Amino acid sequence: MNKLRHTLTSLILFYIPLLATLLFVLLPFLWDISTSLKREEDILSSTIHYFPSPITFDNFIKVWSVNKFSGFFINSLFICLVSVIFVAILSITNGYALSRFKFAGKNLFMLILLSTQMLPVILFVIPLFLIFKSMGLMNTPYAIILFYIVSQVAFNTLLMKGFIGGIPKEIDEAAMVDGASRFRVIFTIITPVILPGIVATAAFAFIGCWNEFLVAFSFLTSASKFTIPIGLKYLIGQYSVEYGSLAAGSIIGLIPPILLFMYIQRFLIQGLAGGSVKG
Amino acid sequence: MKLEQQTTGSTFGAAGRKRKLSKWVGEDRFLPYVLVVPTLILIAVIMFFPILKVFELALRNYDMTRPQDFGFAGLSNFREILFHDELFPSSLWITVKWVVIEVVLQLVFGLIVALLLNQTFRFRGVVRSLVLIPWAVSGVLTTMLWSLMFNQHIGVINDLLKKLGIIHENIAWLANTHTVFGSVIVAELWRGIPFFAVALLAALQSIPQDIYESCDVDGAGKVRKLFSITLPYLKESIIFSTMLRAIWEFNSMDMIYTMTDGGPMNMTTTLPVYMFKTAILNGNYGYASAMGVITFFVLMIFVIGYLKLSRSDQDE
Numbered sequence: 192m193n194k195l196r197h198t199l200t201s202l203i204l205f206y207i208p209l210l211a212t213l214l215f216v217l218l219p220f221l222w223d224i225s226t227s228l229k230r231e232e233d234i235l236s237s238t239i240h241y242f243p244s245p246i247t248f249d250n251f252i253k254v255w256s257v258n259k260f261s262g263f264f265i266n267s268l269f270i271c272l273v274s275v276i277f278v279a280i281l282s283i284t285n286g287y288a289l290s291r292f293k294f295a296g297k298n299l300f301m302l303i304l305l306s307t308q309m310l311p312v313i314l315f316v317i318p319l320f321l322i323f324k325s326m327g328l329m330n331t332p333y334a335i336i337l338f339y340i341v342s343q344v345a346f347n348t349l350l351m352k353g354f355i356g357g358i359p360k361e362i363d364e365a366a367m368v369d370g371a372s373r374f375r376v377i378f379t380i381i382t383p384v385i386l387p388g389i390v391a392t393a394a395f396a397f398i399g400c401w402n403e404f405l406v407a408f409s410f411l412t413s414a415s416k417f418t419i420p421i422g423l424k425y426l427i428g429q430y431s432v433e434y435g436s437l438a439a440g441s442i443i444g445l446i447p448p449i450l451l452f453m454y455i456q457r458f459l460i461q462g463l464a465g466g467s468v469k470g
Numbered sequence: 471m472k473l474e475q476q477t478t479g480s481t482f483g484a485a486g487r488k489r490k491l492s493k494w495v496g497e498d499r500f501l502p503y504v505l506v507v508p509t510l511i512l513i514a515v516i517m518f519f520p521i522l523k524v525f526e527l528a529l530r531n532y533d534m535t536r537p538q539d540f541g542f543a544g545l546s547n548f549r550e551i552l553f554h555d556e557l558f559p560s561s562l563w564i565t566v567k568w569v570v571i572e573v574v575l576q577l578v579f580g581l582i583v584a585l586l587l588n589q590t591f592r593f594r595g596v597v598r599s600l601v602l603i604p605w606a607v608s609g610v611l612t613t614m615l616w617s618l619m620f621n622q623h624i625g626v627i628n629d630l631l632k633k634l635g636i637i638h639e640n641i642a643w644l645a646n647t648h649t650v651f652g653s654v655i656v657a658e659l660w661r662g663i664p665f666f667a668v669a670l671l672a673a674l675q676s677i678p679q680d681i682y683e684s685c686d687v688d689g690a691g692k693v694r695k696l697f698s699i700t701l702p703y704l705k706e707s708i709i710f711s712t713m714l715r716a717i718w719e720f721n722s723m724d725m726i727y728t729m730t731d732g733g734p735m736n737m738t739t740t741l742p743v744y745m746f747k748t749a750i751l752n753g754n755y756g757y758a759s760a761m762g763v764i765t766f767f768v769l770m771i772f773v774i775g776y777l778k779l780s781r782s783d784q785d786e
Contacts, residue, residue, distance in 0.1 A: 209586050209597070216601050219615035219660065222626050226618060239629040281509050288505035292498065300506055307517050308714065309773050311721030313742045314762040317755050318523030319516070341516040344509055373501055402608030404724040409750055420610040424728055427617070434618060441614040445607065452606035453599045 220445075227251065227438035234434045250439035254426075260440055262415060263422040268447075270332050270407075270418060271400040274339040278396045279389055281344050286351030287377050291360065304345040312342070316409045323410060330412045338406050343396040350395075354388035355381060394455040398448045419444040521766075527759035534753030547760035557736060557744060558761070562768075564651075565740040568726075569719045572658055577712055579659070580666020581704075585696075587667065588674045598671075605664035609724035616657035617729060620644050644730055647737050654729055654738055662719070666711055673707035674700070713776040717769060741765055 226234055227250050228243035254260050285304075289297065319338065320329075328334035362384075363376050371380070382389065404420040411417055417425070423444060426437050531543045551558050587598050604612070619627050622642035631637045643653040677700065685695055723742035726732070732739035732747065739747075741761065749758035 205586065205589060205591075208582065209591075212583055212586065212601055213597065215660065216604055216664075218626075219619060220603075222619055223615050235624060237623065239624070239626060241626075281512075284505040285509055288502040292502040294502040297502070300510070303510070303513060307513055309717055309769065310517070310521070311717075311742060311762075311765060311769065313721060313723060313745050313749075314524055314766060315517065315520045316746070317527065317749050317759055317762065318520035320755075321523065322515075322520065337512070337516055341512050344512070348509070373498070398606050402606075402611070404608060404610050404728070405746070420608050420724075423610050423614060427613070427728065434621075434624065437614055438618065441611050444611055448606040448608075449603055452603060 223438050223441055223445075226434060227442050229435065231433070231435050250435035251443070254436040254440040254443065258422070258426065258436055258440065259414065259417075260419070260422055260443055263417050263419045264443065266332065266416060267401060267418040270335050270339065271397050273332075274336050274343065274400045275393050275397050277336075277340045278343045278347050279393045281340070282347035282351040282392065283355075283377065283382060283389070285344070285348040286353075286355045287381065289348070289352045290356040291363070304348055307341060307345045312405050316405065319406075320409065329410060330416055332411075332416065334410050335403075335407050335418075339396075339400045339403065342403075343399050347392045347396055350388070350392045351385070354385040358384055391455045394451040397451060401444075401448055524759045524762045524766075527756055528763045529760075530756045532754070532756035532759070534755070543756065547757050548764070550757070551760055551764065557739065560736065561739045561741045561744040564738065565720060565742075567651075568655075568740055569716055571655055572662060572719045573712060573716050575655075575659055576662040576666050576715065577708065579663045581670055581708075583663060583667040584670035584674055585700075587671055602664045602668055604661045605668060607661060609661070609722065610728050612657055612661050613725050613728040616653070616660070617644065620653050620657075645734055647734055650730055650734060650737050654726055657729065658719075658722075658725060661725075662715065665715065669707055669711040670704060673704050677703045709776070709779050713772065713779070717772055720765075720769065720772070 225241065225243055228246045228248070229240060230243075230245070230247050230249070233240050233243065288294070289301070315338075319334075323329050323334040326334075328337075358381060362380060363373075366376050366380050367373070402420065403418075404424070407418045408421050408424065411421060414425075419440075423437070423440055426433065426440060528547055529543060529545070531539045531541055531546075533539065583601060587594070587601060591597075607615075619625050620643035622628065622640050622645070625640075625643070627643065628637070628640045632640075641649060643649045681699055682695060685699060690698070721742055723740065723746055726738050726740060727743050727746065730738045732743045742765075745758045745761045745765070748754050748761065
């Protein structure tokens, strides 16, 4: 009797809410996958088909070549990888400075970093337009990369500070007694030790860049330069919407962040739990 | 020692200065500055200079459609926004509604999800990954997924609700003034709840387990434990993530803009959407900048509030 009551409570308090959560989360993905594999006439028919029959990959082929998603994919990849490399290097050096030294202006630096997160991106779009124009960077990936580095570096620095703070200072000192310079210590001793943390934060920055819409939409004007979110936006913007292409395009856009996210989520929770976000 | 003094003395000039510089850079007194300077320069160019520029533009006529009128305008942009623009108060109100509803619901559901995912059960790792995935999905992608489901004719939501007997006719969720706001709220919740779940799950895992054990000895129930241990422990994380999220939701426009374009009848025109349309689509930078300045001050209230809350935490 007691056991039955226990099972019932855990069913109501645990399994049903968990199932509801999973349903809410997964339904849009499942519907998207199903739509992407349907023929256009099955998508548009007034009776809803829950499963694609027959299954077709035409939408993927079309969106990849005709709608030029292959190009958008490469653009996105280039912009994100370059941004992430710089973000990683800068957040390691910043994180090292913050976790190893006491220096005048340290708190001010933290405040400046945090303030980059406090202001709406929309506020920057107008003046950045003028700045990028005068620098000749309009409609180039480099404008976007510069912005992504700045917008991602704060959070990554805070995480990195936590990771580096976890390594005992004695290791640095031992290496320096042996004649290594600080820079050697940072890049040949500290970096390998926190590599899992670097991978996690880099992946996090990658997802942030991969998903960014507003800045890319404002500064990339020719279709050959578009990133995936902009490519998707232009698939909706037309008079007739091709849902099959849209669904297929969105799945192509989903693959890199989902793969990365599944890989990093364990590190990420650890990193956040390390107290690093508390500043 | 003597020898070294001599060498420095004899290489007075360029070489000596060079050596001095490299010694400076290597010295721990200056190293932290060397390490953070690249970031500071980038922030100055990409963030701080633009903010100053926004303040300058706000005081000017800067409408791309009327280049002959460029020039100093004083506070006329602000006067126009605050006293004559009907869309401004309505979009501010919609933004506030948007932020409050989103943040409260995301916090409540995010906490529930975090508590669920913190239990031990089979396939926990897989379930965790699945539940947190929407967080890795962009606003535009969220739009895609939900627009497809909300579609009046081919959407699965209408079909499911009809099969369950809840509605009898298809609803144009995103074109109907009564349903559009709620629909966008749901889509954003889908993406926002995982953010809170991640942040709170991390915090939950840092609570020392022995506290619960000593509580068990005292015979405290589950509810009691939630309110007297778990929630107080989470306080800092809750404040931090709520504040960040509130600012983020205030500024977010990618999803609303791509999902509804601010419509119908401006029912989903939030302040960022309005600013974006004014600046990019209509080319009126001066006017949009003035709105940006007002937004800046509204957000400062959030920031000061956050700093106050976190400071009072440190005092304890």
